[in-house]
Structures are given as structure tokens and as C-alpha cells.
Amino acid sequence: MHSYEFTTTAQRETYRPFVRGVAATMAAYLASPTLVHPLELVTAEACANVVRHAYPEGQTGPLRVRLRVTPRVGVEISVTDWGRGCAACPLPPGGLAGPELPDVPEGATSGRGLRIIACLCDAVTGETGPDGNTLHLQLAIPEEQWRTSNLTITETSLSRR
Amino acid sequence: MHSYEFTTTAQRETYRPFVRGVAATMAAYLASPTLVHPLELVTAEACANVVRHAYPEGQTGPLRVRLRVTPRVGVEISVTDWGRGCAACPLPPGGLAGPELPDVPEGATSGRGLRIIACLCDAVTGETGPDGNTLHLQLAIPEEQWRTSNLTITETSLSRR
């Protein structure tokens, strides 16, 4: 297992550069850039929630992502803040699963972040305590989607056309 | 100023995903992807040195990059290890500058990392102590190379061709 940790201050201005960093580290493991989108999106949603909801209006605080990559198996993305905690959104005891979430009203302008996360992750659990409020996202990645090697030598003989 | 911190365990296997993460965070600030190459290369060289030289053969230890971005001005990349220290490569007191480095012998298979760093950075300083061994790389980035906004709305009126 390979472990990486990323931290910054949760702000609208740092949100995208930060998430792009996490996504690029994950992308380095994958065969095709298109596979990165769901991984980047769930990371983005969890980090956006920290920026928008964790700390009191007008204040900010730390945002940390721990990434654990188990090559040929999957990734675990743990997003932590040290803010007010997810009291407003207690996760079901067994974690978050799409069908258990209430539907989002059609014209709602918010409330879709956790739904996207639940829909794209294989398991979502949460935890609140002195070590921060953490959302753990787990995604399995099929074996053929991993980059097998970043080197291929193809040989051709040289001859005039 | 925006601050980011990246950590991992210094290993050949984590080196590229880690450096790609740092590079992608920097890339998010820049107008063109081609500008990213020198930033990625100096980060890569400093991180490769930690992987290869910091810890005793067969052992490993932490590798940390602190990135400070001052929009429209430049970046500072600080690469830290907690290994044997750079006793083998004391930096000149005023920091590292290209011309002060001895030339690399033509057929040498190593010894080019610090030269590349010195050549591409505007200032390089080093520091060794209980808080680790850190190489600070500073790079100024011309104002026109920063991404001004990631949104442009262009308007056109619709009419049949």
C-alpha cells in the first residue's frame, strides 16, 4: 500500500489546486485519464463540503486528505477537517449508500454532494472526534484499469519504405 | 499566499505519483501546461535525491514537500527529509547558483540533479537540523504566465449560416 497525505487551508481559492494535486497522484496509477474523473469528483465534493460547511462563516481551518493506494485493488480517500463536525449530516451507522439518502428536491441548489459521493463510492464511512471529522471514501478499481508499467519498448527494424 | 503540504514515504514506487501531485497543484495556477515542466522537474530532482540518498540503503523514511504559492509572483518549494543530512553536499553559504557548481564529468551517470535545480531555480538554500534537512527552491513566475481566471464567457448571437 502506498500512502500520501495532502494538507492545505480550506478556502475557495485553494480548493481546486488542492484537489487537482490529489487527483494527479491517483491518475499516476491509472491506465487512462478518463478513469480519473469519478475519483477527482468524489474528492472534490468532500473537500468542497469542508470549505463550505466545516468552519464558521468568515473563518477557515485545515483540510487534509489521506490517500491510500493499494495497487490493483483500489483507493481509500480520507477527508478530514477540524470544524463543527458533521452533526448536521449524521451518516447512517452502516455508512452511506445511495438508496438510503433522501432524494434531492428538483430545484434544490445544494444538497447533491453527499449523493454524488454515495453514488460513486463503494463504501463511505464517517467519524467525528478530537482527531477531526473524517469522511472515508473507498473505491475499488478493476485490475485492467491500473497502469501496468510506464515503460513499453516496442522494436521495429529499420528499412527504406 | 496559498500553502500546501504533501507527504509520503520516500520510495521509488511513490516518487512519481507524489511529484505529479505537487506539479498538478502548481499547474492549476498557470496559464499553460508547458510552463509546468521546469517546476515539475526541480521538484522531481529534489524528491529523487531524498529517495536515493537520504535514508540508509534498504531503509526508507518520510518525504515532505511544502509548497507556497504567491499568485502573480512565484512559488517556493521546500523539500524535507529526516535522513542523514546533506553533509555530503554542503550548499555554498549564499545558496546554490549554477556557475558555482563544479562541471559534471561528461560520462558521469549521476551528479546532475543539483545542477538542474540550480539552473532552473532563482534561489536555492538548504538547512539541516532536528526539523529535518530541507532544500528550499524559489522560482519567480512572470505575471503573464498565471491563469487569470478559469472562466471566460464569450457571447455570440445565433443566426443561420
Add this chain to the structure above:
Amino acid sequence: MAHLELDDHGNILVAALTGELTLANATEVRTELERLFGRKGVSDVVLDLGAVSFMDSSGLGTLVAASTKARSMGRRLLLYRPTPEAVHTMETAQLTGFFPILDDEEDLLALLPD
């Protein structure tokens, strides 16, 4: 920002967004869309998402808000050629069907009165 000429019969405005549509710029985009709907004679705004490389739920929320406001004034926000990633994001956010979507130029030209 290109200058806008609304043509005679056309009260449809096409606005192209490039870059990303996320929490980082959601407020900015919403202000801009409201400004477009505020233009005299504009009935529909067609937002070209062809060059939008990344969109999150905050970006989507901004489009929902702008669309709802437009509807309340009898106007429409239409989305033009969203990328497969953007469509996927809308699907997982259960927003398919909320916005009229124009897939290609043919769909776009079909909006024009004959």
C-alpha cells in the same frame, strides 16, 4: 469578452464557458448569467459547456439557481454540448431532465424561428 449583437428575430444568446465550473467560481458564474438574462430582449440563454473540463455539485447548483430564476421570468437556460464527464456528474446528482440539453449544432439551430 466578445461584444454581443442580438440579431433581429433572435432573442437567443449563446454564451460559452471555458475552464471549470466549481465552488471556486460558482458565484462569479451566477452573477454573469443573471447579467445575461437581464439584457433587453433576451429570452433564452444557451450555455455552451463544450470547453468546461470539470464541474462539481456547487457549479451545478449555480446553474439550477440561474435556471429557476430565469423560469420565474418566463425565460430559459439551455445547456449546449456538455462533456461526457459533465453529463455523468448531472446524472449522479439526479439532475437529468432538469435542464433542456442541446447535443449538437443541429439542436442549436432548431431553436431558431424559421
Add this chain to the structure above:
Amino acid sequence: MAHLELDDHGNILVAALTGELTLANATEVRTELERLFGRKGVSDVVLDLGAVSFMDSSGLGTLVAASTKARSMGRRLLLYRPTPEAVHTMETAQLTGFFPILDDEEDLLALLPD
């Protein structure tokens, strides 16, 4: 890995590398290059770097090592169409002139005996 057919007069081998050439795979690439030089009848190995997106000083060091070993056996390692980034890395590493570089297909075909 494609099968290799050396043609009659040709003892030149073209090997294309894709991906990256860095500390992460320097040892692997070196072993591979030595294997190619070990082939019967091979005099020159032309390494196609056109699809190498990133190269660091460890990657370069591997090429220097392979080239030096080849020279000692009277053989050559030539680099074919390195990207502008790779050329830049070689320049800052003061390695310009060390490797014979083929810029394009014309340079490549010029290697062939008439």
C-alpha cells in the same frame, strides 16, 4: 512487446519508449537496453523518445550508462526525436552533444546503408 525482425543489411534496431524515463524505472530501462545491445548483429540502437512525456536526471543517467557501455563494445546509442522538454532537461544537465540525436525520419533513414 513487438517481435523484432532485423533486416538483412540492417543491424540498426529502433526501440520506442513510451511513458516516462525516471528514477522509478531507470534500472528496468537500463536492463532492457543492455538486452537489446546483446542481440546478435546489432550495432546501433536508436531509442525513440517521441512518446516519453517526462525524463529526470536519473533517467538520463541510465542512458549515459547504456551509451558508455555500448561505446566500449564499438556500438552506439542514438536518441530519436526527444520532446522539447527532454531536450531542455538534457541541456540543463549539460548533456548536449553527448548523444547523437536524430530529429526526424530523414535523419533516421540517413543511417541506412545505400
